[in-house]
Amino acid sequence: xxxxxxxxxxxxxxxxxxxxxxxxxxxxxxxxxxxxxxxxxxxxxxxxxxxxxxxxxxxxxxxxxxxxxxxxxxxxxxxxxxxxxxxxxxxxxxxxxxxxxxxxxxxxxxxxxxxxxxxxxxxxxxxxxxxxxxxxxxxxxxxxxxxxxxxxxxxxxxxxxxxxxxxxxxxxxxxxxxxxxxxxxxxxxxxxxxxxxxxxxxxxxxxxxxxxxxxxxxxxxxxxxxxxxxxxxxxxxxxxxxxxxxxxxxxxxxxxxxxxxxxxxxxxxxxxxxxxxxxxxxxxxxxxxxxxxxxxxxxxxxxxxxxxxxxxxxxxxxxxxxxxxxxxxxxxxxxxxxxxx
Numbered sequence: 001x002x003x004x005x006x007x008x009x010x011x012x013x014x015x016x017x018x019x020x021x022x023x024x025x026x027x028x029x030x031x032x033x034x035x036x037x038x039x040x041x042x043x044x045x046x047x048x049x050x051x052x053x054x055x056x057x058x059x060x061x062x063x064x065x066x067x068x069x070x071x072x073x074x075x076x077x078x079x080x081x082x083x084x085x086x087x088x089x090x091x092x093x094x095x096x097x098x099x100x101x102x103x104x105x106x107x108x109x110x111x112x113x114x115x116x117x118x119x120x121x122x123x124x125x126x127x128x129x130x131x132x133x134x135x136x137x138x139x140x141x142x143x144x145x146x147x148x149x150x151x152x153x154x155x156x157x158x159x160x161x162x163x164x165x166x167x168x169x170x171x172x173x174x175x176x177x178x179x180x181x182x183x184x185x186x187x188x189x190x191x192x193x194x195x196x197x198x199x200x201x202x203x204x205x206x207x208x209x210x211x212x213x214x215x216x217x218x219x220x221x222x223x224x225x226x227x228x229x230x231x232x233x234x235x236x237x238x239x240x241x242x243x244x245x246x247x248x249x250x251x252x253x254x255x256x257x258x259x260x261x262x263x264x265x266x267x268x269x270x271x272x273x274x275x276x277x278x279x280x281x282x283x284x285x286x287x288x289x290x291x292x293x294x295x296x297x298x299x300x301x302x303x304x305x306x307x308x309x310x311x312x313x314x315x316x317x318x319x320x321x322x323x324x325x326x327x328x329x330x331x332x333x334x335x336x337x338x339x340x341x
Contacts, residue, residue: 003184007065012186013052015073020047023075032080033059045079048171049179169203178203182211182223190224198231206268214263226259230266237272242283249277 006013024047031045031052041062043055059065063085072084172178178200180187188196203209210230214223233252240248253273256266 002065002067002069002071007060007067007069013056014184015045015050015052017050020050029079032077034076034080034082035063036084048173048177169207169209172200175200180209180211180227182214182220183216183218185220187220187224190220191227195228195231198235199227202231202234206265208265210265211263212265218262226262226264229255230259230264230269234269237269237276240276242280244280246277246280249273249280253277 024045026047028047029045031043033041033043035041041055041059043052043059045051046053065071065085066087070086072086074082074084076082175197178196180191180196180199191199199210211223211227214226233256236248236252253270256270256273259266260270
């Protein structure tokens with residue numbers, strides 16, 4: 001089922017992880033999408049991220065895809081999908097035959113041959129797998145045949161599982177491959193590159209996406225805000241010292257507990273914060289000792305200055321005494337000179 005993010009602003013389409021692992025190469029490749037008219041479109045397929053990206057936006061615009069539409073992908077060659085479009089109000093085939101063909105594929109669970117990319121190239125058109133990618137479809141159930149409901153429901157569950165699942169962080173090779181997926185949406189654009197880099201390091205340190213168990217259905221802006229604030233608090237904890245006010249520790253703890261209730265994995269930050277608060281409390285005497293040492297050193301400096309002044313005063317007194325004696329001798333000399341004959 002097409003969402004707004006698939007056809008309007010993100011232009012990213014997720015594929016079932018199991019299908020990508022079983023049928024597509026591990027490295028990024030160019031895939032060809034073949035529509036009902038036989039027109040080909042090239043898109044970038046990212047098997048490690050389980051989705052279609054570059055070029056998908058052009059396909060969506062060219063076929064005027066809208067939220068609620070559904071697509072059925074048939075892998076006809078190693079790097080080529082045949083794409084059937086199902087509108088909310090019915091099938092989108094150009095002819096009744098095309099619509100009937102697609103309906104039969106969906107309702108009766110007819111297996112369409114899919115070439116496996118894991119087979120050698122010389123046998124690629126001969127070896128097939130009994131797999132289709134059937135994304136959730138609207139208005140396709142036939143009341144007299146409930147087998148189609150089972151097929152569609154299973155694909156719905158697979159799609160939901162993909163949307164809500166997140167690869168293990170250990171599988172992410174580097175920051176460039178680090179994608180923050182929440183409720184099936186890529187929210188990288190909501191987070192600055194600097195915050196994304198720091199969040200990537202936090203996730204790597206815990207060997208897990210911190211938002212892996214976030215409460216489903218939350219607004220993406222809210223989740224992005226939680227991630228940004230988690231990064232900010234982690235930075236603040238790193239920069240804290242013994243002079244950091246207790247109120248700041250309490251404020252960080254309160255916000256982290258709120259994030260924890262939303263499903264964020266922030267237990268390691270709360271644990272670090274708890275240790276720091278205890279050490280800070282136990283270190284209050286040490287802080288007083290440091291302040292006393294500073295005052296003592298200051299007093300010693302002042303005493304040293306006074307001692308220098310005293311020594312200088314003693315030196316001046318000696319000079320005065322010497323000059324006094326000289327003055328007395330001079331007076332005696334003058335007295336003799338001026339005395340009567």
